[in-house]
Amino acid sequence: MQNRKRNKQGYSVSLGIAFMLIFGVMFAACVEEQQITEQIQETTGETDQESEQPAVALPGLPEYVAGYESWLKLNSEPIPPVPGGDPHNGTKNVFVNKDRETIAPDGEQQFPYPDGSIVVKEATRPGKDYIGLIAIMRKIEGGNPDHNDWEFVEYTRSEQASDFTLLASGRICWTCHSRVEDIDYVFTELD
Numbered sequence: 001m002q003n004r005k006r007n008k009q010g011y012s013v014s015l016g017i018a019f020m021l022i023f024g025v026m027f028a029a030c031v032e033e034q035q036i037t038e039q040i041q042e043t044t045g046e047t048d049q050e051s052e053q054p055a056v057a058l059p060g061l062p063e064y065v066a067g068y069e070s071w072l073k074l075n076s077e078p079i080p081p082v083p084g085g086d087p088h089n090g091t092k093n094v095f096v097n098k099d100r101e102t103i104a105p106d107g108e109q110q111f112p113y114p115d116g117s118i119v120v121k122e123a124t125r126p127g128k129d130y131i132g133l134i135a136i137m138r139k140i141e142g143g144n145p146d147h148n149d150w151e152f153v154e155y156t157r158s159e160q161a162s163d164f165t166l167l168a169s170g171r172i173c174w175t176c177h178s179r180v181e182d183i184d185y186v187f188t189e190l191d
């Protein structure tokens with residue numbers, strides 16, 4: 001009788017120890033996983049918050065330009081309004097969805113731009129402090145064979161709180177941009 005009781009006690013104790021060990025191992029694994037995640041975030045500079053918030057296009061603009069502000073900027077200084085009449089009136093920046101190495105291998109810009117290229121120009125209208133114009137050139141294979149496959153569209157808004165609306169597209173754009181056909185219709189070159 002006594003023996004059985006002792007055995008039972010012994011059994012509970014070992015069960016207790018076994019549980020403690022299992023939990024201990026699980027806890028250690030959790031801590032390690034947390035540390036690894038933190039290390040990855042430290043090296044990539046990524047945080048949970050950033051990865052959960054994908055870039056969204058300004059209201060009225062096509063989704064394919066979402067996040068253009070973080071693309072490669074072709075101009076190093078803002079482009080001032082053209083005196084005597086500016087087709088894209090304002091102070092401008094031009095971005096492309098390609099990296100420097102792709103469009104300028106060995107430091108020198110190559111033409112034409114590859115298929116899938118998107119060039120975005122933003123303009124802040126004179127006297128305003130928000131972006132009032134977004135002009136887009138998007139190269140889609142077979143999309144516009146007479147003009148190196150560039151699709152041209154331009155959106156504007158006259159108040160910061162308004163959605164962008166389509167202003168013009170196509171022929172009116174490429175008739176002027178044909179002046180720089182030799183550099184693939186894109187006036188602004190990589191600085």
Ligand code: HEC
Binds near residue numbers: 094135170189
């Ligand atoms: C009368 C000439 C003219 C017309 C018309 C014109 N553009 Fe432009 N565009 C320019 C010039 C010049 C630049 C160079 C930057 C600047 O000074 O604004 C430019 C720049 C751009 C850029 C940035 C890339 C680049 O070429 O430097 C885009 C994108 C663009 N235009 C799209 C359009 C679209 C879309 C239309 C039609 C809705 C259009 N453009 C009509 C002259 C024109």
